Amino acid sequence: MDKFMKPIQVGLLGIGTVGSGVFKVLRRNQEEIRRRAGRGIEITMVADLDVARAVEIVGEGVAVVSDARQVIANPAIDIVVELIGGYGIAKTLVLEAIAAGKHVVTANKALLAVHGSEIFAAAQRQGVMVAFEAAVAGGIPIIKALREGLTANRIEWIAGIINGTTNFILSEMRDKGLDFAAVLKEAQRLGYAEADPTFDIEGVDAAHKVTLMSAIAFGIPVQFDKAYIEGITRLAATDIQYAEQLGYRIKLLGITKRADKGIELRVHPSLVPAARLIANVEGAMNAVMVQGDAVGTTLYYGKGAGSEPTASAVIADLVDIARLHTADPEHRVPHLAFQPHTLDAAMDSLPVLPMREVVTAYYLRLRVADQVGVLAKVTGLLAEAGISIDAVLQREADQVSGQEPTSAESPAVPQTDLIILTHETREGLMDAALAQMQQLPTVLAPIVRIRKEELA
Amino acid sequence: MDKFMKPIQVGLLGIGTVGSGVFKVLRRNQEEIRRRAGRGIEITMVADLDVARAVEIVGEGVAVVSDARQVIANPAIDIVVELIGGYGIAKTLVLEAIAAGKHVVTANKALLAVHGSEIFAAAQRQGVMVAFEAAVAGGIPIIKALREGLTANRIEWIAGIINGTTNFILSEMRDKGLDFAAVLKEAQRLGYAEADPTFDIEGVDAAHKVTLMSAIAFGIPVQFDKAYIEGITRLAATDIQYAEQLGYRIKLLGITKRADKGIELRVHPSLVPAARLIANVEGAMNAVMVQGDAVGTTLYYGKGAGSEPTASAVIADLVDIARLHTADPEHRVPHLAFQPHTLDAAMDSLPVLPMREVVTAYYLRLRVADQVGVLAKVTGLLAEAGISIDAVLQREADQVSGQEPTSAESPAVPQTDLIILTHETREGLMDAALAQMQQLPTVLAPIVRIRKEELA
Structure with a gap:
């Protein structure tokens, strides 16, 4: 009983853009968050290779270490937040945190889209939660909508603008009539595209995200290797203009759809009727359309990236864990929305279709x-x-x-x-x-x- | 342990449009829902004054009675779904179901906006859940988004098109240049407006819904009596046209906002810039914008009414209860998002402002x-x-x-x-x-x- 009275203690692995947003928002809104969660949620330990910079962000009263394993080994830490990114050390640390009985929150779509099956299985065995709202569409609570809000539905399809960089580039190409290369440079100058933008512009980031949504929507394991991926690098301004004349906009969509013989899983530029709300999502904003057999069409819109929008999703996961970690682990919200023992059978009956x-x-x-x-x-x-x-x-x-x-x-x-x-x-x-x-x-x-x- | 293996048993009070949707969707998607919830969810008893019609809908194998109290008294029933509507008998039955230790799911916004404090307090005392996703914006999981998805945020404002009838009428007035009265008749003929449309066109229905969202967003008790309510009955086509020339659309919005001295809570027609996504929500569709300090602007769009969209929300609540009823009742998701003992104090520091x-x-x-x-x-x-x-x-x-x-x-x-x-x-x-x-x-x-x- 005493355990519920004291604050949940959170350890952060990596305190870059998102991590510092999490720290800042948790502190700024601590009173409201405590009123919601029923107990405080506090970052008490941070691991980052740049210890000096980390200390500058978190100030006094928070232990800062350079070795992530010290966070995982700390018995006082209830939840480990992984914000390192990538498939390498992040995977090892997430698995070690799970093995140590910690709940895990991560924004790492690449890791989960590729190694999700292994990670979720480990979490299931340990009875801990792995939450990843921040991995898809930043601050938009789309994982929660799919996994909980739409549970009544047989999902028919999902189509999302889930990469802000490419949507910004496409908006600019349309507005200014410029080709891809010219706009990319501008986007990099403005900070909308990274120095190495490959994962964004080639559609890989969107494919990670739609892979996660596909699994949650259809009750199948994550199968990133089967996604069809085509980016926006070859798009010409000419085609954007012709599409416009025909009443369409061109958007980079992540699409997953239930077809007769299986599941479609694909990322590519798409013409979308200009009258659809999603066609009017401009700049770096994200939006996801979900079609369910009972609910019909729904759409979720918001910022898909950035320090505080992503932090919003990370903290929502922390509050979820504070509220729900006491629920029966066999039945509380499954990581991929469906009971894990049913996923493999579904993979056979619902294969991801070749393009x-x-x-x-x-x-x-x-x-x-x-x-x-x-x-x-x-x-x-x-x-x-x-x-x-x-x-x-x-x-x-x-x-x-x-x-x-x-x-x-x-x-x-x-x-x-x-x-x-x-x-x-x-x-x-x-x-x-x-x-x-x-x-x-x-x-x-x-x-x-x-x-x-x-x-x- | 055995309790988790057998299906959750649900009793339905009232099987009209929404109730029959719930029955139909639960049956059609029973396999997917069971895979998500970890156990079956079955309607095993229905109370409706029109027993013959109810039997026609549910067929063999479901007990149909005319007396709702028989459902409440049935020890096998885990969850009671109230779909009667109104403040009268519905209130009595909901309180009796809670007293009998049943979890309750309801789509009754009027009841909760007016008597929510009493009902939620009773549920809290009994340790049961009262879920009401279907009460606001039909199939859109907006309650879940506010109560769980955006918990990191200090909510700044919410503005929603949360009444499909009036949005249909306004869309038609704009498209056809007709005044209110002419379009209302057409809407009634098409079934978009009821024979007595007062609650819709006078803004009362929207006010019930925004009252609930206001409480959840700001951590205050429901205070329907303090809402400012103005409907669309006096709107002239002329003003819709002038607004258009100035770059605006007119929408009936439910608005609740954190101001310096308290909370704004109001329903009235509003000019909205035509460039906003919400200005382009047409016909009977609903959409809710939420502004949070961390996440920025988010928007949620979908069908706000109808048999299966509303059923989608009711069933999501049933699955939630199946998944989470075992969580510690003191900390699992509070009915109004914030811990109940903190609501009254907030009412003093955040009063609903007079218009x-x-x-x-x-x-x-x-x-x-x-x-x-x-x-x-x-x-x-x-x-x-x-x-x-x-x-x-x-x-x-x-x-x-x-x-x-x-x-x-x-x-x-x-x-x-x-x-x-x-x-x-x-x-x-x-x-x-x-x-x-x-x-x-x-x-x-x-x-x-x-x-x-x-x-x-």
């Missing part, structure tokens, strides 16, 4: 010779493949190629862009049709293919 | 004589009151009054609309300024005043 099995609609842009019969040939190939066309936008001839002609028919044929929106089809069929179209002598450049989601 | 103390911006429409000096007089009165002006829209003279002139200056003076947007001021100051403006002989009709929220 060729995914069904979606498409935007195609073909650089073609502006001559009679081109449209007929292209649409003929689509028809043969059984792919039906939703809309065609044919531009007037806008330039004479200065390049070496790819066709023998004319040394300097007028060129134009042919834009086609298709109805839904299987990606495998589209791949084959694209390969054939690409062979046409009147198709003068690599065909641009962007997927399209109605999200209705 | 005259509320600070907001305003849209004013004055029907004025189109003559020199009118604008100067009106703006002069605002300046004297210390109210600064954000924008003025003066229409050209558009008609000659056919009415009896209220001014002695001219028997048939040309009239025009003068629209003023003000910056923020105290409502009491605006009331006084309006009273003075209304006295001006050049002001020819009652001044229209609509509040304006930037929600930034």
